[in-house]
Amino acid sequence: MRATRLYENKKPVISMEFFPPRTEKTIQAFGTVIDQLAVHQPDYMSVTFGAGGSTRDGSYQTVKQILEEKNIPTVAYIAAFGLGPEDICKVLDSYKNLGVETIFVIRGDEPKEEGFTPHPDHFPNASGLLAFIKKNYDFTLGCAGYPEGHLEAQSPEKDLKFLKLKIDNGAEYIVSQYFYDNDFFFRYVEKCRKLGIHVPIVPGVMPVYTLGMTRSLSQVCGSSITDALNAKLQAVDPKDSEAVLNLGIDFAVDQCRGLLKAGVCGLHFYTMNRSKSTGEIISQLKKESLLPA
Numbered sequence: 001m002r003a004t005r006l007y008e009n010k011k012p013v014i015s016m017e018f019f020p021p022r023t024e025k026t027i028q029a030f031g032t033v034i035d036q037l038a039v040h041q042p043d044y045m046s047v048t049f050g051a052g053g054s055t056r057d058g059s060y061q062t063v064k065q066i067l068e069e070k071n072i073p074t075v076a077y078i079a080a081f082g083l084g085p086e087d088i089c090k091v092l093d094s095y096k097n098l099g100v101e102t103i104f105v106i107r108g109d110e111p112k113e114e115g116f117t118p119h120p121d122h123f124p125n126a127s128g129l130l131a132f133i134k135k136n137y138d139f140t141l142g143c144a145g146y147p148e149g150h151l152e153a154q155s156p157e158k159d160l161k162f163l164k165l166k167i168d169n170g171a172e173y174i175v176s177q178y179f180y181d182n183d184f185f186f187r188y189v190e191k192c193r194k195l196g197i198h199v200p201i202v203p204g205v206m207p208v209y210t211l212g213m214t215r216s217l218s219q220v221c222g223s224s225i226t227d228a229l230n231a232k233l234q235a236v237d238p239k240d241s242e243a244v245l246n247l248g249i250d251f252a253v254d255q256c257r258g259l260l261k262a263g264v265c266g267l268h269f270y271t272m273n274r275s276k277s278t279g280e281i282i283s284q285l286k287k288e289s290l291l292p293a
């Protein structure tokens, strides 16, 4: 499956992101999560990759499971921080042999474990990595974009300039970091278009799953908790996990409504390997005829 063909031919494209499960228990449960979400007929699923190769085997096994056992089109990620060209080629060859046709290319962040030494020829930015993959492989390539700016960006302008370089170097679609105010996304798309970036830009949707996760991820990902969301988070009983989950579902449905009404090319759900929220959001959007039944 080439993601760009989907974005060219269907609107909106529904995609769901997973990370490789690590523990025996989560590995056992993962197949059920996929089955529960497959019912909602996503156009593709995608699997993250730990920078420095930390999830190399797990990512491969997860892609294989979704693609071969579940027969669902799958995008594989590579986050190459610290990896040398040979390691990158090994990972990409393994995906190519599985029949993967689309690779989502990210730099990743420096692994925190002690003693990690980046390969001397590693790629310090995603743009160089994209150019390398484009030159050596026939994959369709995607890259990440940050509506609120990347945390390390020298300036919003430079961040967009480097995004443009990723497109010039071979990325054919962009999936955005999540955001809790659609205006961040709309303004971002406008700026991209003005800069001559005309590829599909897919909004990332991250429902609130737990208060702790929302607050800590917001720091790591640079996705601000808006006043509107914060007011809702403060009003809910933090011990009532179901109420928190439902708040997250309602907030995300509202966000998706706005995005779909504005004509976005797709919705990319950060599932965090959980099925309930994404499933209920999609069901509600179908009920409202904002997504085809």
Ligand SMILES: Cc1cc2nc3c(=O)[nH]c(=O)nc-3n(C[C@H](O)[C@H](O)[C@H](O)COP(=O)(O)OP(=O)(O)OC[C@H]3O[C@@H](n4cnc5c(N)ncnc54)[C@H](O)[C@@H]3O)c2cc1C
Pocket: 047, 048, 049, 050, 051, 077, 078, 079, 105, 106, 107, 108, 109, 124, 125, 126, 127, 144, 145, 150, 151, 152, 153, 154, 158, 159, 162, 166, 175, 176, 177, 178, 204
């Ligand atoms: C949809 C999505 C999926 C993700 N999946 C994963 C995953 O599977 N695994 C994982 O580890 N992480 C993942 N991440 C997180 C990502 O790895 C981090 O956000 C990382 O910090 C940046 O990766 P990037 O590809 O955007 O980097 P880049 O595009 O390289 O940008 C990183 C920073 O460097 C700056 N920059 C870029 N080029 C240059 C240059 N030439 N000179 C100077 N500065 C430059 C940019 O402005 C930015 O601040 C994902 C993020 C998103 C949005």
